[in-house]
Amino acid sequence: MRMKIGIACNVKPLELAELGMEEDPPSITAAGEDAYAEWDTAATVRAVERALASRYDTVFLVANSGFAEKLDRAPVDLVFNMVEGLHGAFRESLVPALLEERGVPYTGSDPLTLALCLDKARAKEVLAFHGVPTAPFCVVHDEAEAAALNGFGLPAMVKPAAEGSSKGIFDANCVRDRAALAPKVRELLRQYRQPVLVEAFLPGREFTVAVLGNPPDRRVLPIVEINFNDLPPGANPVYGYEAKWVWDTPEKPLNLFTCPAPVDGPLCEALERAALDACRVLRVRDWCRVDLRLDERGAPQVMELNPLPGILPDPRENSCFPKAAAAAGLTYEEMIHRVVDAALARLG
Ligand SMILES: Nc1ncnc2c1ncn2[C@@H]1O[C@H](COP(=O)(O)OP(=O)(O)O)[C@@H](O)[C@H]1O
Ligand SMILES: [Mg+2]
Incomplete structure (x- = not known):
């Protein structure tokens, strides 16, 4: 019998209808233009479903107020967790905590790691304590x-x-x-x-490092460099809200990424070492993307960890994990399967 995987996700409210799902008013109370910036598009969750469907039965578990009941109605063997949540510093931890409590295995990091990585300041405290370089x-x-x-x-x-x-x-x-x-x-x-x-402020080059698997099989995918040359004149070299969501449009795409990044051996090693050490001390599981930047002496400093990395399926869009996977020769489907394989190997 095929394993059944539940795809736990938050989909942007206006796109839920595309999946034949209704909006859930209680979860849509946040205001502000960027309130749903973290939530997935219908295209992303559909791409994940398509990838998983080659090996598993799948069901969508939209993480709104009825999530627990949905889980009870449709028991699954594993949850593919991509839930961003909406409110508060524990928004990414809520679903994994509920899954822990019910004994349902899931992909990715546990509630503690998700909460720690979401709080960049607390994450930096842990990194600094363990001697992982951070500004x-x-x-x-x-x-x-x-x-x-x-x-x-x-x-x-x-x-x-x-x-x-x-x-x-x-x-x-x-x-x-x-x-x-x-x-x-x-x-x-x-x-x-x-x-x-x-x-x-770290004045040097910026990189992001995608990490896949768990020790002793944890590997680093080809490093992505963020380029700032294409940003509007006078802009700071910052890959922030405007660069991600305003200045880079399908009509006028910015050339923001180079993968594999042109780095010499020692720099490549230092970036990989910092990313892997960061994942180790924060007890990351299965997958993660680590953002780093060089300080004025050229030494890599960890800015933050993304244990639920963005995975927009369109290669023209700004998701670096799929870009790194593609540079490693993995299709989108293979990348999703590597995450599940890592979780299954970890779970025994
Ligand atoms: N200390 C820093 N020095 C220089 N640039 C930074 C620093 N912190 C953040 N940035 C810039 O802001 C961007 C977003 O910051 P980051 O901490 O990665 O948050 P997020 O990706 O969650 O929005 C980074 O990719 C980088 O370009
Ligand atoms: Mg970042």
Whole structure:
């Protein structure tokens, strides 16, 4: 008998109808233009379904208020987890925690790792404790702390501590002017209602490293470099919200990525070592994408880990995990199967 895999996902509200599914009003209460930036498109979840269907029976488990009942009605052998959630710093952990509680195995990292990686500041604390290179930083919790930032070196990068898909990370979050630092931090505190991470701005090249599998079979896919030459004149070298979702359009695509990245042996090794060490100390499972940037001395520093990496199926779009997989000679379908294979090997 074929195994049955449930594809647990959040699909952008306007695209649910494309899958023949209805919107679920209770989960659609967030406001703001970037509220659903992390959620998957119908095309993405359909591509995952198509990939899995070659070996497994599949069912969609849309992660809205009826998720637990859906799981009870349609028991599955494994969940392919791509749930981003909507509210709060534990939004990615909710579904995996529920699956843990019910004893349903799933792909990817556990609730603790997902929550830690979503909180970039906490993740950096763990990385720093274990000696994994990451830029100097401080965390601002309220407006009084924002006023006391005067000693922080500039330029600085200011970001909401627990967002993804560059929500709250705009070109103007690179602060070069002392007078602008506290106001920018206050603006983010008010808008995103969470601590703000203030980080030394890393001036060097930027890379993202896709990691697949678990030790001892964990491997690094070809490294992707982010290019900033195509950004509008005067823009900071930041792969943030505008670069991801505004400036890069199908009509006028930007040349943002090079894969494999042109890196010499020692740099390649240093990037891979930092990415693998980051995955180890944060107990990542099955797959992850690690974002890094070089400091002024050319040393790689880990910015953040994405244990639920974006996997837009159209190779012209901005998902780096599929790009790295393609450079390794894997089709989209093979890439999805490698994730499931990693989970099944781990689960024994
Ligand atoms: N400390 C930093 N120095 C330089 N650029 C940064 C720094 N932190 C973030 N960035 C830029 O902002 C982008 C988005 O930040 P990141 O922490 O990866 O968040 P996310 O990808 O979740 O939006 C990075 O890809 C990078 O271009
Ligand atoms: Mg990132």
